[in-house]
Amino acid sequence: MSTGNGPTLIPDGRGLHIVVVAAQWHTDIMDALIAGAVRTLDSSGATYSLVRVPGTFELPVAAQRIATNGAHVDGIVTLGTVIRGGTPHFEYVCQAAALGLTNVSTSTGVPVGFGVLTCDDVEQAAARASTDPHGDNKGVEAAHAVLETIVALRAFTS
Template sequence: MLVGSLKPGDHRVAIVAARFNDLIVDHMLSAAREAWAQLGGDPEKLVVARVPGSFELPVAARKLAEAGDAGGGFAAVVCLGCVIRGETDHYDHVVEQTARGIKDVNVQTGVPCVFGVLTCDTLEQALHRAGVKLGNAGRNAVHVAVEMANLMVSIDANAEL
């Protein structure tokens, strides 16, 4: 059975974080950085890029993923954002296109691209999912990124399976 470990090793990981709803996203970003450090990750191998909003996450994630792990590229990309439902259908469009874009980065590049975007009905829900009550989506996303980066190495090493 192939599984990925939670040891960052020599991997470089990128985090793309939205500035929109920064009260929430900044809290998630802080937890993501703490998780990286707790796993033993080298702070020099964690790169953060900021984008205006969640809708812009996929384009930055793709650019980072296309750099690849070899030659200073990235083994995984974490996307952090927060979309809170309003009184219009704008929410639905942003959530759908952001999710599709991040999924496409995964499939088209083969680089794990983690969906760490909160999709909430209220600010209170977002605060809870960003660490007030229910853990922190930023921390969880870094754990997924490290595990997936290591799983990709295991798969490559066992390609003849």
């Protein structure tokens, strides 16, 4: 888990179904983020499904469909990696993903964990997708955030 100041206990996820939606670009980094998210969900006792989409830009439409398709889903973990380049592409993709995923969570009420890396280079992304169980892995953090949000909102669910 991250060396930040966030919670470290994994919430009880028994009885929850989480969908992990992950981009395909930057395979090694994405595989590490997915492994971190899956490790966290396994530790919580939640069940999960994995859906792969081409890139980070496609995460919001996939999350929207999953959240509204009528199948039972308690939360969605979204994972992607965008590396800054020499064009404005980085800003457009990052903004579209952030706003799109925020809209999915607020319009559907389904918690969405934001595990999208927005980095200047591949080295920064790799550092945020550590395969060390005690290292910094944003897949772990996104899965943890979804579980925590579900637990926090239970008191307000009828």
